[in-house]
Amino acid sequence: MNIEDDHQIIQSCLSGNTESFRHLVDKYQVRIINTCYKYTKNSDDAEDVAQEVFIKAYSNLSNFKFDSKFYSWLYRIAVNTSLNYINSKEKRREKETISEESCQIDDNSHNNDPKDYYDLVELASRVQPLIDKLPEDLRALIELYEIYDYTYEEISIKLSMPIGTVRSRLHRARNMLISDFKNINNE
């Protein structure tokens, strides 16, 4: 079990290992699809736009500045792509004709085979207890890095801790979360 740092994965992609990009898609798909959904208001469209977001990100990976977090960069691409999507003429026309009927169609799309979807509401309800179970120092690190979007450097300054220690503790916290998640979900 080994979760690599985003920057390591990006370096691997840039050196020609396209398959590494799968890890970034796996890691950020849930949040990016939700970001797109905030603009498209349709789950199928949100997945289509999110797919475009990841492809754009891959194409422009060489432009990524390593001094920022990958998710922040990806989030900006998601917002711009979603805005382009809703501003496109065709979609504007479609928006004008959105009716209760079309909303019902979207609802009906949820009647597809449940095996094809992750039920995230149920999964999310199991995550908070895992966070609460973490040792306090690791929980603080996870919250600072993953929720409040601090960089390693910022956390290092804030907690007066060497960057190497921040990295290794975050690594340990992630692995604990994944391991516990697997245990409760029998994955």
Add this chain to the structure above:
Amino acid sequence: MNNDYNIYGKILGALNKDYLPRVSKNFTDSVMNKLYEDNKVINEQSSNQYLNIAASVVLAVITSFVLVSYDSMEDKFVSNDISQPEEPVKEVLIKKVIDKDPCFDQNENVINENNECK
């Protein structure tokens, strides 16, 4: 296949309360397939470009060869023309002038002494 990234993605979504109730399980595969398709198209385009460049080079070589061959053939024609013996220009002209002179009887090789020639 490493499933840890997918699990951590769900944890991140839940932590940030940033998720839809349902997400397709095959989302990653469809992104990666699209990515490989696009890469394939790019590779095909670049191989087509190489073919175009190769064809241009071959065409240029053939054109150069034809031009060089034509030049050498032209040289041969010129040398043939030059090698043919030619009558000296001055003598021919003088002869023609004498031939057409009405005051000179070429058969008798004497000058006519009629009124017009006086």
